[in-house]
Structures are given as C-alpha cells and as structure tokens.
Amino acid sequence: MGKNVVIALGGNAILQPNQEATYNNQLNNVVSATGHMIEIREAGHNIVITHGNGPQVGNIIVQNEAAKDTVPAFPIDVCNAESQGFIGYMLEQSLKNHISKRQISANVATLLTMVEVDKNDKAFQNPTKPIGVFFSEEEAKQMEEKGFTMSEDAGRGYRRVVPSPEPKVIHGIDEIRQLIDETIVISSGGGGIPIYRDEQDQIHGVEAVIDKDRSGLKLAQQVDADVFMMLTDVPNVYINFGKENEQKLSQVSIEEAEQYVAEDQFPAGSMLPKIQAGIEMAKLGKEAIICSLDQAVDALEGKAGTRISK
Numbered sequence: 522m523g524k525n526v527v528i529a530l531g532g533n534a535i536l537q538p539n540q541e542a543t544y545n546n547q548l549n550n551v552v553s554a555t556g557h558m559i560e561i562r563e564a565g566h567n568i569v570i571t572h573g574n575g576p577q578v579g580n581i582i583v584q585n586e587a588a589k590d591t592v593p594a595f596p597i598d599v600c601n602a603e604s605q606g607f608i609g610y611m612l613e614q615s616l617k618n619h620i621s622k623r624q625i626s627a628n629v630a631t632l633l634t635m636v637e638v639d640k641n642d643k644a645f646q647n648p649t650k651p652i653g654v655f656f657s658e659e660e661a662k663q664m665e666e667k668g669f670t671m672s673e674d675a676g677r678g679y680r681r682v683v684p685s686p687e688p689k690v691i692h693g694i695d696e697i698r699q700l701i702d703e704t705i706v707i708s709s710g711g712g713g714i715p716i717y718r719d720e721q722d723q724i725h726g727v728e729a730v731i732d733k734d735r736s737g738l739k740l741a742q743q744v745d746a747d748v749f750m751m752l753t754d755v756p757n758v759y760i761n762f763g764k765e766n767e768q769k770l771s772q773v774s775i776e777e778a779e780q781y782v783a784e785d786q787f788p789a790g791s792m793l794p795k796i797q798a799g800i801e802m803a804k805l806g807k808e809a810i811i812c813s814l815d816q817a818v819d820a821l822e823g824k825a826g827t828r829i830s831k
C-alpha cells in the first residue's frame with residue numbers, strides 16, 4: 522500500500538540563486554520539479570505538496586517598494602498570499618500537464634492556506650528568515666544603512682532577513698484529509714500566510730515569513746503523513762559542509778542529528794530548520810528525507826538522500 526507523503530519544495534529550487542527571477546525560469550524549474558513529484562504519485566503514494574517562497578516573496582516586496590510612490594506597498598502577509606497564489610498556479614498547471622501526458626488518474630487542488638502564529642513569538646524581535654536575492658558584503662552594508670536587516674546565508678552571500686515565527690495551526694487540514702486519496706493537494710505555500718487570533722477570536726495578518734520546513738512538519742503531523750520529504754538543491758546533508766573534510770550523511774539517527782545540531786553543523790535559515798523538522802518527524806516514529814529534486818523517487822526507496830529516522 523502507498524504511503525502518505527508530504528513533500529516540501531524549496532523556494533531556492535524554484536528560483537536558483539544564480540538565475541534571473543523571470544517567470545519563465547521559475548516555471549521551467551517547477552515543470553521539472555513536478556515531473557519528479559508525479560513519479561512519486563505514479564509509484565502509488567498519496568502526496569501533499571508544500572513549497573518555499575523565500576526568493577519569491579522577497580522579490581514581491583522589492584516590487585512593492587520600487588512602486589510605492591504610485592501604488593501603495595502591501596504588508597508582508599499579503600505578499601506571502603501573492604507568492605502562494607503564483608507558485609500554487611505554476612505547480613497546479615505543471616502537475617495537471619504531467620497528469621494529462623502520462624494519463625494518470627489524479628486531481629490537483631491548491632489551497633490558499635493561513636497559518637496561525639503567536640503574535641508574541643520572540644522571533645518578531647530576532648529576524649532570521651532570509652528572503653529575496655543575494656547581495657555582496659558591500660551591498661549588504663549599504664542596505665543596512667538604509668534600515669534593512671541583513672544576514673549571511675549559508676556561504677552563498679547576504680540576504681535580507683525577516684521574522685519567522687513558529688507555525689501553530691495550519692488551516693484546511695480537514696479538507697486535505699478528505700481529498701488526499703484522489704487529489705494531489707498543494708497547501709501551506711511559503712510556510713503559510715502568517716495570521717494570529719485576537720482575544721475576540723478575530724483573525725489578523727502579521728508581517729513575517731514562516732519557514733516552510735517547520736510548517737511542512739506541522740502539515741505532515743496533522744495529515745498523519747508517513748514520510749516528510751524536503752526537496753532542495755543539494756543531494757544530501759553534510760557535516761563540515763563546504764570544508765575539506767565535508768562528509769555526506771545518508772542515514773542519521775535522532776541522537777546523531779541532535780549531536781550535529783549541538784555542534785552547530787547547520788546554519789539557521791537554511792539547513793537547521795530541515796534537520797530540526799526531521800528530528801521531530803523521526804521522534805513520532807516516522808521518516809524524514811532531505812534530498813535533491815531529481816533523486817526524490819530513489820530517496821523514497823532508500824537509495825539516495827539523507828534519511829532521519831529512529
């Protein structure tokens with residue numbers, strides 16, 4: 522019998538750091554990514570897809586700021602909703618085209634997803650989520666002088682950072698559970714649109730970008746997934762990443778993963794949230810896999826990627 526698999530697709534896989542942020546570049550990457558996802562569905566598994574939006578939401582914010590003298594800029598939660606819409610559109614269109622070509626029986630539905638956070642989350646005082654394009658150190662210094670918070674991102678350059686609160690409740694879980702056997706559901710894109718409830722139980726948007734690996738974990742837990750797959754632009758997790766003594770990890774226990782975290786092997790805002798999500802998934806007796814897009818099917822069969830389990 523097939524497994525329930527939640528797949529998280531990285532925003533940097535949708536727009537690679539060295540690519541121009543055109544719509545066509547992003548669509549081409551999504552067409553290729555969904556081709557691999559469809560293979561998982563063809564192998565008999567149910568899939569729920571979530572995705573990142575770091576590059577995309579950062580670029581939407583830049584568009585808003587550039588045009589603000591003629592069109593007022595929207596808050597970040599609305600920019601998140603816009604990124605969810607356009608990435609969901611690319612995913613759904615590409616999935617439907619693959620389904621049609623391969624004559625598979627499956628529907629696709631994209632859910633615009635709000636995710637509740639605590640408005641007093643301490644993340645609001647400590648921005649850590651990298652968004653948008655990469656800058657040199659010199660450019661980053663100039664951006665800081667203009668009031669932006671910047672941070673180095675995993676050896677790839679500097680990026681703007683925004684608050685990234687912990688996801689608490691994913692909206693739409695009952696609907697996903699009803700749909701999952703027949704339909705490929707796309708949900709919680711960009712980590713979800715961050716919202717909070719006030720004392721009168723009213724919903725409000727809040728300016729932040731939730732980490733999609735953390736909300737993907739919540740999604741995996743809430744839909745009772747067997748496997749949480751985080752597809753990114755590296756084939757494996759490594760210790761001593763980028764150094765001469767770099768070492769590929771294939772199978773990692775909870776204890777080993779916790780030890781590597783304690784050794785500061787993984788940077789916040791890139792690999793750390795994936796590993797933390799993987800540890801939490803493994804603690805539930807389930808599996809977490811971190812791998813590159815093109816190795817998704819092999820990784821699910823235990824032949825590629827990095828697997829965290831008990």
Ligand SMILES: Nc1ncnc2c1ncn2[C@@H]1O[C@H](COP(=O)(O)OP(=O)(O)O)[C@@H](O)[C@H]1O
Binds near residue numbers: 753757792
């Ligand atoms: N220890 C590590 N092993 C593998 N990749 C790492 C490690 N530490 C940092 N990284 C970086 O993490 C990146 C993946 O994280 P991120 O850019 O947030 O991915 P995505 O947007 O695909 O979710 C890789 O491209 C790599 O540069």
Ligand SMILES: NC(=O)OP(=O)(O)O
Binds near residue numbers: 532572732
């Ligand atoms: N929201 C989010 O985590 O996006 P990335 O995957 O692009 O970092």
